[in-house]
Amino acid sequence: MSDRKPDPALFAGDLFGEVYQSEIADPGERQTLAGLLPGLLTCLIAALAAMWLAEHYGFPAILLGLLIGLALHFLADHPALGTGLDFAARHFLRIGIVLLGLQVTVMQISAIGWLAFAGLLAIMMAAFGAGLIGAKLSGQGRYAGVLAGGATAICGASAALAIYSVIGRDRLDQARFTITLVGVALASALALSIYPAAAQSLGLDAAQAGYLVGASIHDVAQAIGGGYAISDEAGAQATIIKLARVALLAPAVALIALWLGEAGGAEAKSKPVWRRLSMPWFIIAFLALVAVNSVVTLPVQLAESGLAASKFLLLLAVTATAMRARLSLLLEAGWRPLVPVIAATLASFMAALVVALLLT
Template sequence: MKIRKHDPAFYAGDLFGEFYESERLDTSSRISLSALLPGMAVCVIVSCAALWLAQQYGFPAILAGLLLGLALHFLSDHPAVGEGLDFVSRHFLRIGIVLLGLQVSLDQIAQIGWAPFAGLIAIMAATFFAGLLGARVAGQGRYAGVLAGGATAICGASAALALYGVVGRDRLDQARFTLTLVGVALASAFALTVYPPIAGVLDLTDNQAGYLIGSSIHDVAQAIGGGYAVSDAAGGQATVIKLARVALLAPVVALVALWLGQSGGSDEGNAAHAKPIWRRIAVPWFIAVFLALVVLGSVIAVPAIVAERGLEMSKFLLLLAVTATAMRSKLSVLLEAGWRPLVPVFAATLASFAVALLVTVTLIE
């Protein structure tokens, strides 16, 4: 099934900044600055409104941007706005994540400890198998469960795309793949809305709140944004935990490839399998730059003013990216598909939060 630009599925993606079909189909065309400015301007205005609401009413800015973006999603239907919103969603988010590397050091990662790291592995394993169980209950097949469980356990649609290259279109049609992307994005958006307040109601420490959010929210930006919605300390912890999950993308995809074996007869499945394994499981470039800054900051002392300004800029870029992606969300595809294809995603989401909460209150101080 070929996805065309007017199809809502064309814009399916996660807050990791990966609008996959858009990048794959439009790489040959160059977008001028004049085509980007209207959408960028709309995004900045809505994000500034979110900041004002946050300051006036003590509302988390990331959450305000998400809700305002969803409420104003109809603006993205205007042809002059869509390109700019896509640009912000992809590139501003990546720069924001890179700048977060100034806030984390290898010492902080080492401080996670063996027990919390083992707990993180347990959370991811429970999430993955919950996706498989949900798919079986809903009659969706194990490949849909692999996709939903893996995407929820690791990093949202980025992991879904990597896993889909292993599963293949002959085993799971592209329509259900696209619906999984949308379901993961919505489940993660719901988590961003609900998990930070739950952490407050449970009176979790910043360390616990950061661990809970970083280990249970699917997409990178939403996990980071959810952590910073609690506090800067919780945001730093959520960043470290979330990046640890992202780092596990390569071994998880490799294990799934070994478990499922080669894709079947489709050209796309065979082409995906023909690629070297290192290309199918490679970490995105901006995550690599993030890790490079982490290493650099562990070797040399980053001036406090640089780290502070970097954090402010990063949080604003993340707000812009969340707002733009929310405005680009297309919900009609979910209404047309019914509820069964979403069961694996929501089963994995529920298991992720339940096990993460158990690990948090048991192992994290």
């Protein structure tokens, strides 16, 4: 190889990465298993460590994966690991979101009734609006507000990753994206500890408590677990409400894409509406799986396995993303990127409480 240093202008970055100061791969070079394996194995070990800690100490695996990934960020400087970490951050995320479609059917959404569904939309809009306001007050810009509000309104880290694929790193840097992921995961963990107790102390019945938990806790597993921590009836209600929020991931991403447009300024805005409304392939695949699940009775074991696989793939994607983060940029960003997450979380809880009290 030549001793000439690469031009800094050629430093590469992908959807979930900042600037990678490793050797630049030939664009025509095909990815091989041997090239991917070191990074994938490193990510797998970190994710398994997060799962072990989650099982033994009761912390959310996503949050632990983020923290472990950030602690191991220095490993991403090794040239042999970058390709595999990039692959995990991109492709495992997309497959994980697609598999969430196995959990949702049209019948489940229609079963909650139009009034409860309208209330759910109002809660999501309140969270989204609060994220935008929090971002403006903290000087983070509307893209940070869209990310925080959308992630809080829909389904936490998986929604944040999907929405970031629409926003792009050119409009929102990796540091604020990673801090938002940490904030959303931490808020969901705190909500799991606080919301069920709050519902019981406020004297909510099982249906109201399940609605409150399902409509306000971000993560799917934690929302369902929080409902069953109250009662079986509350758990069933929380499951339906939470899955309805997950089903709204695809239309929410489409609307965000239409509103923000693609990166590229006037050229992107000049495209027809139908082009700007186009969704990433994995969101379309998610919708297709929801449709199949609605017309075909799939085995319960398949749905359970799909949920487990989805959670694990999303954990791998989040861990790889965190390992690719540049810690210096996170420290420079400070606490302000957390403000939109806090605002959206508080608004989501208060709006969900009001709607739950009205649904008597």
